[in-house]
Amino acid sequence: MLQSVRGRYDRCISFALILVSTLALGISCAFAQDTAYLEELQGRAREQRLHEDPYWRILMHYKGGWRGYTSLVDDPAFFLAPDGKTNPEAELHATLKAFFDDPPEGKPPAVCRFAARYEWLKERLHIDPSRIAQADCASFEAFMQQMQPESVSLVFPMAHLNGPASMFGHTLLTIETANKSKLLAYAVTYSAFANETFGPFFAVKGLTGLYPGYFSIMPYYAKLQEYSDIDHRDIWEYPLNLTKPEIRRMMLHIRELDHIASDYYFFDENCSYALYFLLEAARPGVHLIDDTHGWLIPLDSVRAIDREGFITGVAYRPSRTTKIKFLAAGLSGSNQDVAIGLARGTASESVQADLAAPSAEKIRTVDLAVEYLQYLYTKGLMPQATYQERYIRTLKLRSQLGTFADDFTKQIPPPVQPDKGHLSNRSAFGVGIKGDDAYLEARIRPVYHGLMDNDDGYVKGAQLIFTDLALRWYPEDHKGSLQSLDIIDIVSLAPRDKFFHPVSWKISTGLKRITGEDEKAHLVYQINPGGGMTFSTTHSGLVYAMMETGLNVSGALEHNYALGAGGSAGVLANPLPRWKVHLYGRDIYYGLGDSFNAFEAGVQQNYTITTNQSVGFDIARRKTRGFYETEAKLSWNLFF
Secondary structure, eight states, X not given: OHHHHHHXXXXXXXXXXXXXXXXXXXXXHHHHHHHHHHHHXXXXXXXXXXXXXXXXXXXXXXXXXXXXEEESOOOGGGOSSTTTTTOHHHHHHHHHXXXXXXXXXXXXXXHHHTHHHHXXXXXXXXXXXXXXXXXXXXXXXXXXXXXXXXXXXEEEEOOOTTSGGGTTXXXXXXXXXXXXXXXXXXXXXXXXXXXXXXXXXXXXXXXXXXXXXXXXEEEHHHHHIIIIIISOOOEEEEEEOOOHHHHHHHHHHHHHTTTOOEEEOSSSSSHHHHHHXXXXXXXXXXXXXXXXXXXXXXXXXXXXXXXXXOBOOOEXXXXXXXHHHHHHHTSOHHHHHHHHHHHHTOOXXXXXXXXXXXXXXXXXXXXXXXXXXXXXXXXXOSOHHHHHHHHHHHHHHHHHTTTSSOOGGGGOOOXXXXXGSOXXXXXXXXXXXXXXXXXXXXXXXXXXXXXXXXXXXXXXXXXXXXXXXXXXXXXXTTEEEEEEEEEEEEEEOOEEOSSOOOOEEEEEEEEEEEEOTTSOEEEEEEEEEEXXXXXXXXXXXXXXXXXXXXXXXXXXXXXXXXXXXXXEEEEEEEEETTEEEEEXXXXXXXXXXXXXXXXEEEEEEEEEEETTEEEEEEEEEXXXXXXXXXXXEEEEEEEO
């Protein structure tokens, strides 16, 4: 009996050993088979030199340089090879290997985490899905099925000088779904992650890449509220002709970039440049990234995307500020006051009762009150409870007026498209006379719009200039000189009215020439900030006045610096559609360091010949340290 039991026990042990050995052999064979297949795929990739394929460089955001290729993505989580940021081939082979590896705990498999890479490599290498651990990404397919993307649009919110991150405008994409509602579309945007509120710090960090940039996806209506209501920015929407397979490729790449950081630079690696990678991932073979050199302004990216044949149309979405100004322009001053009273809760019951009799003017008055009430709330000028009570009361009043007229805001005439305005770079060639000396002048300005430039497609009363360089040649003396270098020159002449009370401001800094004690023009470093108020004239001109300070620093000054204060005033008008005139005066008294007074008055004129050509004529009279001089200049401006 004991022998029988022992025999059965030995047979069980032997069977177990055989089973374990068989399983181990099977696992070993399967591992060997997987390793062999991985090596086969890596061999095919080497033969095809896939790491040099332009599409691989797009997916990995590689940019070539004298030291080879480097990815613009700075997040280590984006790479699978230790040197993947600078080694395209190592990253490709590491990606293939990851398709065979078990994912880290809590992480999705590589075919899902790097779905764009997987689909491209699967197509190029004819990968057999049955021979890798997981051959598809169920979560992505479920997302696509739920979202059902149908079309894509490029969106350009206009520039807003009072927001440091918005000075040049912005670009983003919207993905419209099967429900066809624009407001329910998804907005895809790349932006700097910053909580800085002090403008100069924000600018310095943005220029030096000290902010991380991230892609984000959010409902488009939330973006519209941010840009249109809070930032006063009109929005332009450009439908793109992407096909469904192209949209899918774009969505795959967006998925790979989710929660991935890259250093954000305002002038080159910015919102518009990041979108180029999405568009090139969607449609291989277009040339957006390679045609970008030095810097990229969002408005220029709209033009570049149009040149590549993506854009099929345009739609204008006015901001709430634009709507309010349009509605107010069609009303008398007294009815404007009524609308303000309704929004602020100061309108009497008799006024409200008088509005009950329907008429087009009364409908427009109440519509204006509704828009202005929402504006006050979004600006944080009214608590939520107060807003809700007034909003409901005003809507009830509006409902009593019926549908006597169409929505007035739909009658807002769209301005000139921003991409149809003058180009961003400007060169200028001029002749002039200063005192008794004639001169030739050449200027170059890479960025971007001046007060005297044609406003079509730009914000009226706004100037944004960087690195405007002026060189002069005096033929009689056979001498050339650097006349000026405007590093930054920003002016915001935002007009005030009953509804809005913005502060106008300016800031300029750079190298300028001023007259010294020896009556010669010396180059000084100058900083000139100022602030004040602007009002509109009857014929859409602007009248402004500002308090200013000035600081000059130079070894040519007796005390090496001069600090002063004063003011300026002017009128900016368009007597004719193509003719712009600016009359101005400015007086600064420098009382610290070198002590002297600097006064200047003049007239600037600009006549637009074509969209990208104009002629300017300036004349100015100056008094510095008691020395007078008159200067006149005629110039030809070419935008390119």
